[in-house]
Amino acid sequence: MKENAFEALTVETLPGRLGPVAAIAERIGADSNLWKVREVGDGNLNLVFIVEGEKGTVIVKQALPYVRLVGDSWPLPLKRSFFEYHALSRQAERAPGTVPAIHHFDEAQALIVMEFLSPHIILRRALIEGRRLPKIARDLGLFMAHTLFRGSDLSMKASERKADLALFADNVELCDITESLVFTDPYFEAPMNRHTPGLEALVKELRADRDLKVEAQRMKHQFATRAETLVHGDLHSGSVMVTDTETRVIDPEFAFYGPMAFDVGMLLANYWMSFFSQRGHESAGSREEMRAYLLGVIDETWNTFRNEFARLWHTERKGMLYDAALYEARNDGLASEQALNHVIHDIWTDMLGFAGVEMHRRILGLAHNADFEDIADEAQRASCEAAALKFGRHIIVNRNKIQSLAELDMLAQALDQGKLS
Amino acid sequence: MKENAFEALTVETLPGRLGPVAAIAERIGADSNLWKVREVGDGNLNLVFIVEGEKGTVIVKQALPYVRLVGDSWPLPLKRSFFEYHALSRQAERAPGTVPAIHHFDEAQALIVMEFLSPHIILRRALIEGRRLPKIARDLGLFMAHTLFRGSDLSMKASERKADLALFADNVELCDITESLVFTDPYFEAPMNRHTPGLEALVKELRADRDLKVEAQRMKHQFATRAETLVHGDLHSGSVMVTDTETRVIDPEFAFYGPMAFDVGMLLANYWMSFFSQRGHESAGSREEMRAYLLGVIDETWNTFRNEFARLWHTERKGMLYDAALYEARNDGLASEQALNHVIHDIWTDMLGFAGVEMHRRILGLAHNADFEDIADEAQRASCEAAALKFGRHIIVNRNKIQSLAELDMLAQALDQGKLS
Incomplete structure (x- = not known):
């Protein structure tokens, strides 16, 4: 030995x-x-x-x-x-x-x-308990903007990014877990899948849904091939530790060079799942404020991310993409702005696709979320999960047509209240 | 030593x-x-x-x-x-x-x-001489379908593709040549650029064209980050050796894991440039048949590529993407077909973007094509190049709206005949 x-x-x-x-x-x-x-x-x-x-x-x-x-x-x-x-x-x-x-x-x-982080607790646990953390939206919005922008060709030297890409390309087995368990297994009867009793009809419908199955694989295609930036790779609410004043991100062993939108989509998906799970935790008191808080967190996270990304675009764009020589040297600020808007729009669209897939795999696949799992009443849990599944399906398939968070807030509320089937 | x-x-x-x-x-x-x-x-x-x-x-x-x-x-x-x-x-x-x-x-x-290939000659040289090679469209359409499909996650084992991706990620300097000389330099007054006298007004217009500059950088973004398959990386008519019965592809030192559409776009761009250069070689006789031949080659190349890609999709899809377990296992051929059409459509759209950029850099950048360079009459050369530049601009900026080769044939003919400005 x-x-x-x-x-x-x-x-x-x-x-x-x-x-x-x-x-x-x-x-x-x-x-x-x-x-x-x-x-x-x-x-x-x-x-x-x-x-x-x-x-x-x-x-x-x-x-x-x-x-x-x-x-x-x-x-x-x-x-x-x-x-x-x-x-x-x-x-x-x-x-x-x-x-x-x-x-x-x-x-x-x-x-x-x-x-050792103390007295931090896991964000998912805090949200299940109904705690409203005041800083997570801003902190994680900034975290994503900083890591995703600065790990990309917008910021890094091309040779350094490519060397780093090669280093992380060897993280094959953990990427394979995501590729299989997140993007594929939920959409057919894979052996390790499980779901709450009562969801059978909806699960059958989703697994026969051609548009959904095609789009989920297109998201997998993006996940596997768009080596845009170093992503955390597993940025859900179980990978975040919080106090009221501090937010820390842990467990990046799934890191690799992937799409800009992946972390954003996974994080927001976990907030949406927390939102849809609140009804199941209402025995400990009304969760009306918690629901409003979560939609607010989603809005603020996205807006913080987008605004900080834009700030970095204007102040730190030193990589080879959208080269300043092409734009600023000619005082052509409008072209730079137009390019920025395209980039942000692509992240938005892809984020919706990744978010929907993450919601599906947490309800239909192997690894479930405590947000739903902790709901003891199976019928109640199935009802919460059904709303989340429908929300996920909608944002995957319609991601190119969805223009605003206000629209998504309305959709989430209507599904949560049983006003949409 | x-x-x-x-x-x-x-x-x-x-x-x-x-x-x-x-x-x-x-x-x-x-x-x-x-x-x-x-x-x-x-x-x-x-x-x-x-x-x-x-x-x-x-x-x-x-x-x-x-x-x-x-x-x-x-x-x-x-x-x-x-x-x-x-x-x-x-x-x-x-x-x-x-x-x-x-x-x-x-x-x-x-x-x-x-x-040693003999009596093969360089395809670009043959086209300048007005030779109509009967086999290039089919041979190169198949070459691209086979190499691009079989080097991707549609076919390879994910771990093998990722190891190969890491190996080729070290080809930094040659990728950098493409990133700088193809995608960026043509669109501003970079030191090594040159262009034919007489093009000044059009060049100025293109370099002030915001839509074009933004879209060209989006294509660069794709080039740098979409690690979809092992591309040749420099597949123009100078990298092909031909006889009437044989076609061989040489010089793949620019190879790396890049977008599916890159080789296709570069090759078709070089045919379109050959098309627009024919007027400049007419002193040796009418080139009417040569022009028709070249548009035919473009059509046949694309159709061969698309059909063979579809055949491989149906018969050799053993990679992790669009997993057969999701589709065929349920006899859901329609979902597989829908996914295939998305993939082909994305290649088509991106191909147009890469083709337009290739045409621009060969006329505005450092490395020019003999197709145009061999036209001794500067005014004639500028006129041919102007038509090519306009064609390139159109297909880059409108790539999402262009649906057919028939439309592109008409555009090419109208520009070549001076019927469009």
Whole structure:
């Protein structure tokens, strides 16, 4: 066995194995006998430890060579930790303060030691509890604008972007999960699919819906081939940690060079699902304000993203695309504005397609959302999910014709209130 | 100096240096003292030797570390030979018999020894001479369908395509040439541009044309980010060698994973330029039949490409896109057909954009076409080029509205006859 061969950590072995790492010792105290270690990984893929020393606390995240949820029958390469580390580094550079600080990375052990976020909780959990976070829309709108713009040919040197594209092109297995589980499986009777009883008729209808099936595959085509920028790749409300004043984005192991609109679509989809799930959580009190809050978050997130993207377009466009020499050098501000509007419009349209697909796969596929899953009453859950499925279908198929968030707000409300079938 | 350090070949040194290569000796004879060597490179980038031995003849193509046309002030990496070798290998696999056979590749010396094609001549030269090649439309339509379909996620295993994408992503400098010289420089007063006297007013108009400048950059955006398939990257009539019965595609050093429509657009653009140049060659006799022939070639090329692409869609779609499980498993042939039509329509639309840009850069940029350059009468040349420039502008800006080749034939004829301004 190689000296540095991968070995999964346990609560017992962690202090002995990470004790010698200076970067950790400095941060939480050198005497690893005093470290308190808890395993808290509740995700599907990894081990996560909270390690508390005399001087402080860190998170240790270690990949496992298989999907934790399923076991070693579903292998998954350790190198996803490498991609997570590189994505976190780039996000920290492009959107400072939005991701956990990294203290240490060990490629062979597939582990990242990073900042312990406290008292942050997972955004999805907060939304299920009916908490209205005041800063998420602005923070995540800015996060997306900064990372997506600055990771693209609008900003990067072409040679650097292409080298980075090649590096992340090796993240094949995690892209494959998205390609299969998100874009394909929900639309036919794939073995790992499941859905809430009561949805049978609607599921049958959707899986026979030619327009929908064609458009979902066109979105997959975009996902697989549009190497526009470094996307987070899994930016749902379970990948965000929040307090009332802070927002941090975690878990970018699905990162790769993909379409500008993918992260935006996935995030907004998760807000829309939270919206449609609120009726299921009303036993703890009316969720009217929560619903209005969520539609407001969607509006503000998009508008923040769009406005910040436009600001960067005007102030930081130093890449090879829409070259300033073509426009500003001739004082041709109008051409630059016209080009910007095309770019934003394309992101908007594609965002709707990705959002609809994300809503479908969370209800029809393998990995469901707690927003719906936590609704104990099956009939109620099916009713919430049905509205979300119809909303998703509408925005995928009609994405080229939808012009405003006001229209989407009305659609969401009408479906939620059972006024549209 | 390293033993195998790069050294440019000369007519004198070639036999001594390549004599020991068994693959060459086998093919043309082992006694290199008897080899006859001629340097025939007329391109902009490389050395090309014809090496004739007792038993046969081969071509030796060697890259130089700079642009041959300009000199060592414009360095260009030797690794382009590596990409050419890998592209030729893949093309030979995907479209057997369409590219020269490779006998030997030396990466450090950046040289490829390949099949000597005789009596083939360069297609561009044949078209300038007014020769009507009976097979090019069918052969190149099939070449494009086979290489573009089989290099994409419609056919390849996703992991293989992504590994290949990463390999070719390192072809940065040659992509940069296209990105700068094709998509950007023609649309402003870049230092290396030149154009025929008499075009000043039209050039000024085009460079002030906002719609055109925005659309050309959108095509650049597509070129740089749509990693759909392994494209040849430089598929003009100077990269094709022909006889009346054979068609071979050469010089794929610009190969990379790019948009499906790029090769198609560049090739058809070069036919349209040939069409518009015919008036300039009429001193040697009427070119009426040649013009009709060229429009016919364009029609037949597109139709061959489209029909063969559709045939492969129905018979070879084994990649992850438009997964047969979604369609055929349910006997839902209509959904598959609908998806195919979307894919073809997108290629058509993008092809028009790329074709228009190619026409502009060959008249306004650095690298001009012999089709026009060989017209000695400047006023005549300017008149031919003006029609081509207007045609290019129209198909770029209106590409989403153009539905048929019949419409383009009429447009080309009207512009050629001065019936449209």
